[in-house]
Amino acid sequence: xxxxxxxxxNLFNRRVQTLITIxxxxxxxxxxxxxxxxxxxxxxxxxxxxxxxxxLVGSKGxxxxxxxxxxxxxxxxxxxxxxxxxxxxxxDARVSLAVPFALGDSYEGYRxxxxxxxxxxxxxxxxxxxxxxxxxxxxxxxxxxxxxxxKVARETGLKPGDSFVSAxxxxxxxxxxxxxxxxxxxxxVLESTRAPSDQGIYVNMESYWLGHEHEEEAGTAAxxxxxxxxxxxxxxxxxxxxxxxxxxxPKSYTDLMTxxxxxxxxxxxxAVFPGQTLAKIFDxxxxxxxxxxxxxxxxxxxAGLTVILALYGATVERRKTVAILRAIGAGRAEVLTIVLLExxxxxxxxxxxxxxxxxxxxxxxxxxxxxxxxxxxxxxxDSQTLAIAGYVGLAGVAAGLLPALSAYRTETARYLNSA
Amino acid sequence: MLLIEELVKSYPMKGxxxxxxxxxxxxxxxxxxxxxxxxxxGSGKSTLLHLISGVLRPTSGSIQLLGHELGAxxxxxxxxxxxxxxxxxxxxxxxxxxxxxxxxxxxxxxxxRKIPARERKARAAELLGRVGLGHRLNHxxxxxxxxxxQRVSIARALANRPAIVLxxxxxxxxxxANARQVYELLAEACGSEGAALLLSTHDMELAERTGRxxxxxxxxxxxxxxxxxxxxxxxxxx
Numbered sequence: 187x188x189x190x191x192x193x194x195x196n197l198f199n200r201r202v203q204t205l206i207t208i209x210x211x212x213x214x215x216x217x218x219x220x221x222x223x224x225x226x227x228x229x230x231x232x233x234x235x236x237x238x239x240x241x242l243v244g245s246k247g248x249x250x251x252x253x254x255x256x257x258x259x260x261x262x263x264x265x266x267x268x269x270x271x272x273x274x275x276x277x278d279a280r281v282s283l284a285v286p287f288a289l290g291d292s293y294e295g296y297r298x299x300x301x302x303x304x305x306x307x308x309x310x311x312x313x314x315x316x317x318x319x320x321x322x323x324x325x326x327x328x329x330x331x332x333x334x335x336x337k338v339a340r341e342t343g344l345k346p347g348d349s350f351v352s353a354x355x356x357x358x359x360x361x362x363x364x365x366x367x368x369x370x371x372x373x374x375v376l377e378s379t380r381a382p383s384d385q386g387i388y389v390n391m392e393s394y395w396l397g398h399e400h401e402e403e404a405g406t407a408a409x410x411x412x413x414x415x416x417x418x419x420x421x422x423x424x425x426x427x428x429x430x431x432x433x434x435x436p437k438s439y440t441d442l443m444t445x446x447x448x449x450x451x452x453x454x455x456x457a458v459f460p461g462q463t464l465a466k467i468f469d470x471x472x473x474x475x476x477x478x479x480x481x482x483x484x485x486x487x488x489a490g491l492t493v494i495l496a497l498y499g500a501t502v503e504r505r506k507t508v509a510i511l512r513a514i515g516a517g518r519a520e521v522l523t524i525v526l527l528e529x530x531x532x533x534x535x536x537x538x539x540x541x542x543x544x545x546x547x548x549x550x551x552x553x554x555x556x557x558x559x560x561x562x563x564x565x566x567x568d569s570q571t572l573a574i575a576g577y578v579g580l581a582g583v584a585a586g587l588l589p590a591l592s593a594y595r596t597e598t599a600r601y602l603n604s605a
Numbered sequence: 606m607l608l609i610e611e612l613v614k615s616y617p618m619k620g621x622x623x624x625x626x627x628x629x630x631x632x633x634x635x636x637x638x639x640x641x642x643x644x645x646x647g648s649g650k651s652t653l654l655h656l657i658s659g660v661l662r663p664t665s666g667s668i669q670l671l672g673h674e675l676g677a678x679x680x681x682x683x684x685x686x687x688x689x690x691x692x693x694x695x696x697x698x699x700x701x702x703x704x705x706x707x708x709x710x711x712x713x714x715x716x717x718r719k720i721p722a723r724e725r726k727a728r729a730a731e732l733l734g735r736v737g738l739g740h741r742l743n744h745x746x747x748x749x750x751x752x753x754x755q756r757v758s759i760a761r762a763l764a765n766r767p768a769i770v771l772x773x774x775x776x777x778x779x780x781x782a783n784a785r786q787v788y789e790l791l792a793e794a795c796g797s798e799g800a801a802l803l804l805s806t807h808d809m810e811l812a813e814r815t816g817r818x819x820x821x822x823x824x825x826x827x828x829x830x831x832x833x834x835x836x837x838x839x840x841x842x843x
Contacts, residue, residue: 199703515688515716
């Protein structure tokens, strides 16, 4: 009978302890691998979500706020860019595509984005297909037509032909500040991009401005009343027709860099590369991620100690078996091998199960993140995860040396006559 | 085949003193012979068998088995020698827990390496059949009665065609009928395999069936190695 079979049988005899030990190893590995995969996957997912937007130009202020407004449709928008400034930017000879972007009201918590049909031509790389594609319906053609993101369609049940009324701000409550005089009609639904853009409701700039002008008018009329107030509002319309950001795709890399420098040297606006800003944010998040990793390593350490405890505890039970094996001819080296094989089997199964569970857990959490934050987290093979499983496996087998040596030293005669 | 001379086993105690647990001046066995070592509990019968099997090393003296001086063998050589040439039957059966009857016998063959791997299963089944367990091959040790467990132990002891089977109180855990049956099986199986049998027991009726009874205290220096003609009256005094 091969030694491996004897080792396997011994493990089977202690199946409860064996399963608990395997479980602890698997949980330790799974948590570590899931944290590793998610931390790198979330970064990739966020960076991927920012790729189609090119260079963001917005009014001076926080770079992060501009990125959050535009890519994640979160946070309060910075003040608008002046219409003239945007016009000049769009007509700049170095620009191949300029897309206006205005973060506005909301419907059931989903933000309205004022833009132009050219928004739907954005692509991550020139050779890539358009990033935003219609799943059904058509693009907006006139004011108060809306194209909705995949998540908006899924969560609200809106479909082409339906209409809705937006609310001021991002509140989900529609009661006090509904713009009932301007209902929107859904004309198209976008395919899922598995990015925050799935949570957007896209309307043309005219809709965005008209909605805001009405707000201003209503506010001014209520405050001052009468014809004079209405005239004041008319005058301010031209100033108010700005955008919160411009998405700029220059014609060349040189154009990109010169424009970036020019804009940032000026006083009216700032230019931001989303990837660069996100990298800074990731740096800030790095210490938190590191803490999570340390937690995972502590879990792994505890798993290691449990393995040692379980294997060492088993040596006490195993003494009689070792004595029998020695009496029927097993040498000390064979006994040592059997015990090491036992720890190797436990670690192999624990590591394999933990490895699979780690990917499974990461996949489940990815689904959760996709569902709640609309960030597609790519989970691919990472050689680092294999290295972790390998190192833990080897450490576990090394930990098995302690009980193996104890078995090696078992006094045969002493345990042969014990009950 | 087996020659023991001037054998001493003692254990060191605190204060530099030593306690002697066994002394044997001379003891000899011929191939195929059946011998019973008799004596009360604690008289050193098990120690003697452990020394012959090599699981214990003597403090001094000589044990020659099949022409090999056991004291001259390294531990690894002794392990291999034990696996090939010595079978062991214990009072408490000592089957590998969780292993089937067949696996218990096969495990011993794995260490002995005398039986080719492809023949091991068939031989294990044949031996178990010979001790009346042909229908219990795949039963695990805890699923067998005590008598059946001891029969598996006998089959395991004979697995590697040993030159000698050491049986340490093989029937002490069994009731009278079972004890006789198991002894008969052991003696018959050893006979048919050509193995010598050295058993320790405090059961004189069983001892006398072997043909040669040796009281362990008669092995001590100054006593004679008694032979088959060991008087019943003396035996009763053991």
